[in-house]
Amino acid sequence: MTDTFKEIGSLFGREGAGAGFAKQTDKESFTYAFAWPEGDTWATLTGYLNLDEQPEEYVRRVLQDGGFRSDWDNPDYDPIGDFKETAGDEYRIPLLKVLLREQLESRYEVANHFSTMNRARVELSAFIQNEGGAPLPEDALGTPEEHGIRAMLIATGEPPREVTLLPDKNGSTLRPLQALVGGNIEAFDIAFGETVSLYVNEEGLFTCPPNRAIFATEEMAKAGYLSQLDYSKVVEMGDFYTVLNGDIVAVGFDPETGESRSLTDGESARVEGYFTVISEPGSGEKAVDAIRHDMEPCGYDISVETHDMASGKDALLADAPQRDAPAKDTQNIG
Numbered sequence: 001m002t003d004t005f006k007e008i009g010s011l012f013g014r015e016g017a018g019a020g021f022a023k024q025t026d027k028e029s030f031t032y033a034f035a036w037p038e039g040d041t042w043a044t045l046t047g048y049l050n051l052d053e054q055p056e057e058y059v060r061r062v063l064q065d066g067g068f069r070s071d072w073d074n075p076d077y078d079p080i081g082d083f084k085e086t087a088g089d090e091y092r093i094p095l096l097k098v099l100l101r102e103q104l105e106s107r108y109e110v111a112n113h114f115s116t117m118n119r120a121r122v123e124l125s126a127f128i129q130n131e132g133g134a135p136l137p138e139d140a141l142g143t144p145e146e147h148g149i150r151a152m153l154i155a156t157g158e159p160p161r162e163v164t165l166l167p168d169k170n171g172s173t174l175r176p177l178q179a180l181v182g183g184n185i186e187a188f189d190i191a192f193g194e195t196v197s198l199y200v201n202e203e204g205l206f207t208c209p210p211n212r213a214i215f216a217t218e219e220m221a222k223a224g225y226l227s228q229l230d231y232s233k234v235v236e237m238g239d240f241y242t243v244l245n246g247d248i249v250a251v252g253f254d255p256e257t258g259e260s261r262s263l264t265d266g267e268s269a270r271v272e273g274y275f276t277v278i279s280e281p282g283s284g285e286k287a288v289d290a291i292r293h294d295m296e297p298c299g300y301d302i303s304v305e306t307h308d309m310a311s312g313k314d315a316l317l318a319d320a321p322q323r324d325a326p327a328k329d330t331q332n333i334g
Helices: 056-065 079-105 117-130 174-181 218-223 265-278 283-292 312-316
Strands: 019-024 029-038 041-050 112-114 149-154 161-165 185-188 196-201 210-215 240-245 248-254 259-261
Touching: 019 079, 029 079, 029 117, 041 079, 041 117, 112 117, 117 161, 149 265, 161 174, 161 248, 174 185, 174 196, 174 248, 196 240, 196 265, 210 283, 240 283, 248 265
Parallel strands: none
Antiparallel strands: 019 029, 029 041, 041 112, 149 161, 149 248, 185 196, 196 248, 210 240, 248 259
16 A cells, blocks of 8 residues: 555556556555546546445456456356456556446546646646645656647637647648638737747638737837838837737747747746737727727737736737747648
């Protein structure tokens, strides 16, 4: 028995993606926590299980379906006892995983689903800490690139949500980006600098509805970006700058290699805050409506507090454009 959680591999085999952790609380009882990719989401399963409390017929079926050789026609046969004797003291973890897999397939146990590996890890780590274990490291379930690139979708009229871009065999994420924006992509790097790219439909101005208004960052003002409403004027922080049409995808970008990468936790939080509080759903449509009525769209009040208890000014801060960074090939995103 131990108070420490031990890594026991994925619920779906040692070679499977994801990871599993278990703490043996007495001879036959376990606290367990698993996470694994399932389709476009990540699933987690946490809880408690006592091997001796499993129904005899249930355990018999699990072992029989698993190919365990024994005298199944003998009514006095003790499958767990035989399995213990055959497998020795190491039987507990394999049987725990077999039982949980069977229960998942029969819907006796129901997994929780999260949009990204990072959210699944946070959920798993919180459960393990609540049970007396140590927090899980960021790479506990693997690196994001092993399971796709962590990005954020800002759909028209909806709050931001994390998505995963699965590269093709050549490592390109062009196809999933095109699928999300509904056509050929165009990069918009002004809002968050060169380390975070926004991708939109390159024909969106003519084919997609207005999505989000973009307000000038401090870096845009310092760099001397001109107002799109008055080319004789340099924008000030918080000024209305432009409108992005159609769904938007935010992806991390490495200026040194010219390749896409996963958003970091900080970048993800900044993008989510910006497109939730500053450039909120419907802001693009409001700006377009104002322009149509010969009115200048309202800017953003940088003194407003964001939902993360950070000021609007902090949420607007972005990395300064790196003028020597490699240009993006939007038709072959790596």
